[in-house]
Each structure stands twice: as structure tokens, then as C-alpha cells.
Amino acid sequence: MFDKIAGRALVPVGVVVTGFLAVCFVLLYAGIKDIVIRDAAGQANNLAGIVLKSTRYAMMNSDRTLNNTIIKNISEQKGVEHVRIFNKKGIVAFSSRPNEVNRQVDKKAEGCVICHEKAVPVASVGAMQKARTFRNAAGTDVLAITAPIYNEPECYEAACHFHSASQQVLGTLDIGLSREATLGALNSIRMQMIFFSVLTLILTVAGVITLLKIIVLVPLQKLQRFTEKSEHNSNVTQPTDLPYELDKIAKSYYFIRTKLGEIDKSAL
Amino acid sequence: MEQAGANQVEAVEQAACKPLASLRQELLDEMASLRHFSNRGLLALSLFLVVSTLAWRDFWFLPRPEKIVASLGAPPSPQTISIVLVLYTFSAIILSLSRLMAGLKHASSFCHVGYTGVFYLFYYFAQGLQDNYWAVFGAGFTVLSLESYRIWTWSQQQLAKKEQQLAYLDRTGRLPVKDDEDEDDDSY
Known part of the structure; x- marks a missing residue:
């Protein structure tokens, strides 16, 4: 985890x-x-x-x-x-x-x-x-x-x-x-507060998961797939729409991969 | 820059002079110490649970609040204590998150057990412990859980680095040159 x-x-x-x-x-x-x-x-x-x-x-x-x-x-x-x-x-x-x-x-x-x-x-x-x-x-x-x-x-x-x-x-x-009415009112307030706090919690966690997935996880999966594919096939093009930091890594990897390909070709 | 470079070279040379077994043992000792340190947060959390159990049983071993109030004077009202508790929780969480972000070692778990214990005592003296017990428990549990996570994460990162160093040492017979990040970590 x-x-x-x-x-x-x-x-x-x-x-x-x-x-x-x-x-x-x-x-x-x-x-x-x-x-x-x-x-x-x-x-x-x-x-x-x-x-x-x-x-x-x-x-x-x-x-x-x-x-x-x-x-x-x-x-x-x-x-x-x-x-x-x-x-x-x-x-x-x-x-x-x-x-x-x-x-x-x-x-x-x-x-x-x-x-x-x-x-x-x-x-x-x-x-x-x-x-x-x-x-x-x-x-x-x-x-x-x-x-x-x-x-x-x-x-x-x-x-x-x-x-x-x-x-x-x-x-x-x-x-x-x-005190029946007073305790009833307090109980109602307590239940409403628990309900709203659970809703807030679910919304916060859901928001974080969504943002994390869109901003970090999906681009990382693209990068991971790119590196895995390029291990076997040197003609794979680098992924687009990556965030700045991941795009730099992808470009560096693509550059190294291309150079290695050229070296392999010249060696043959 | 030149001075820093010279120091690095000197450190590597000194490390190289040490026998391999000694370097290896040093690394293993540091790793054992890190493993021990990673449990610090959990120990603090356990201590907090003990303090909370005492509070749950209404501090039966302490004198009644009326006696304490008669000798020390009136405590702050439960409302005032609650405001301070919210401020404390907020500040402690922000501080812990900042340390988590900066990757600092800082071992501050046990002082939070003290702070939350004092909150329990103040509520006890103000005769508001029954209504506010779960607030202090929630605050303490949150802060200490976050601190445990921070300490554990930091220790795991350092352990991974030490394992890498150990593997490098076994492979090459010398320690790798430390980068700036490693220098920062060692200073804490």
C-alpha cells in the first residue's frame, strides 16, 4: 500500500x-x-x-x-x-x-x-x-x-x-x-453533524484521488508504458500531453534510446 | 564550491582508508539504529493510548478537581481550552506536514503525548472532560498518527539509501560519493 x-x-x-x-x-x-x-x-x-x-x-x-x-x-x-x-x-x-x-x-x-x-x-x-x-x-x-x-x-x-x-x-x-425534547434536539444535531462530516470526508478523499489520478498517475502510466514498449521496439514515439517534469524524463529517455539505436546500427 | 569539492574528496579518501569490515559494520549499525528509530512514532502512540485510558477512567488517582481548584484557583473555561486545542491541532498538523514535505528527521512524537496529556488535565480540572474527551483523543491520535507516518517514511527512505550504499560497498569495496541531498540528510 x-x-x-x-x-x-x-x-x-x-x-x-x-x-x-x-x-x-x-x-x-x-x-x-x-x-x-x-x-x-x-x-x-x-x-x-x-x-x-x-x-x-x-x-x-x-x-x-x-x-x-x-x-x-x-x-x-x-x-x-x-x-x-x-x-x-x-x-x-x-x-x-x-x-x-x-x-x-x-x-x-x-x-x-x-x-x-x-x-x-x-x-x-x-x-x-x-x-x-x-x-x-x-x-x-x-x-x-x-x-x-x-x-x-x-x-x-x-x-x-x-x-x-x-x-x-x-x-x-x-x-x-x-429533558426529552432537549436530548432529542441534541441527538438530531449530533446525527446531522456525523452525516455532514462523513460527506465532507468522502468528498475530500474523492477529490484527492481524482486530482492525483489525472495529474500524476495517468501521465506516469503513459511514461511507464512508453519505457516498457521502447525496450523491445526502438521506433516507439514518445508520449504527448505529459506534465513538464515527466515530459523532460520522456525526452531524455527517448534521446538515450535513439542514440543507443544508432550505436547498435553502426555496430552492425 | 572548490572547498566543498575538496571536502568531498577528503571524506572519500578517509572512508577509503577505513577497513572494509569496519565500513560495513558502521552501515549495518546505522541501519539497525534507523529501524529502531522508525518505531518511535508507534511507541509515542502507545504511550498516548495509556494516557487516554487514564483520562477515560477520570484520573481516579488524582485529587478531585474541586480540591485542586481550591488550592490553585479557577482553571480556564472549557470553551477557552477548546479554542487552544483547535489551534494546537492545526499548528501541529501543519508543522508535521511541513516536516514531511521537507524530509526532516526531527523526532518530536513524545512531546505531543505531553501536550495532549495537559489538555486532558485542564479539561479534568475544568470539569469538562466528559464532553471533550473524544476531541482530545481525536487530536492526539491524528497528530501522533501523522508523526508516526512521517518518521516511518523518513526512516524507510534512509534505510533504502543505506542498503544501496551497502550494496555499492560490497560491489566496489568503497562508499559512493555523497551528493548534496545525502549531505543534508546526514546533518539532521
């Missing part, structure tokens, strides 16, 4: 084009994946904000029925896997799954540990830190957002005086969204 010109020329081209394309496409895919996941987390954060604003009035009035109805309606939306609100002690106060209500959640559990890692819990976290991904019992990939419910003047100045002003966080909202 490496003895022939085609093999020697194609191996480096094939390795370089395949390798560099693979590196660029993997990095491009990693970049796109990062953007898509950040975007999904940002949208989930916005949704968590909408849920908090929606339940605000019911919370201010301590209306459990209204809160439960809002959470139930939101959880019925396609793509929403779970919605729950924890109180300060980590007990589920409201949930889209009624069997979870009044249950204690471990503060070391995923999603809680981000703020409760140290003795004094963290009061505010970034958008990406609020997000976590996992596979639920139903086998669905879930992106969950844990959004703190902050104590605001309307809460601690209300007539009921239930919360003191020193309390920073009153509870947390935990909302889980299916």
Missing part, C-alpha cells in the same frame, strides 16, 4: 482530514450542547419564577386549597414531571404527588446539598447551580430547578406576623421538567 504513490499521498490526507474534522465536530457539538443545556436551565428558571409569582397570592393568604390547585394544574402541563414546595424545615408542604406531602427531605439529597453543604446554608445561588439532572423512577431524564422562596417585606410585615424579618428564606420550590 505504501509502495505506491496513491497510498503514500492518501494516507496523510485521510488521517489529517478525518482527524481534524472529528476534533472540530466534537468540540462544536460540546459547545452547542453547553448552550442548549444552559438555555434549557434558563427557561426552567423562568418557569420556576412564574410558578412562584402564581402561588404568591395564595401563600400570602395562606390558602392551601388554591395553592394545591395551582400546583396540580401546572403539573398537568406536558413536560412537567413534578412540582413541590418545601417549608424551611425541609418538609413537603405542597406537591403534585399527594403522597409526598408532609414528608421530610434529606438536606444532603441532590438539589438540597448545593445550599446545605455547609453549617450556614447559602441564601442565593446562580442559575446553573439551581439546576440538577437525574433520571426519575419512571425512567424519564429530568432537569430540576430548586428555587428559594425569599422573605419579602410583604411577608414579614403582614398582619399575621407569622414570619420574622430575620428569616431570609421561607422555603423552596422544586420543579422538574422532562
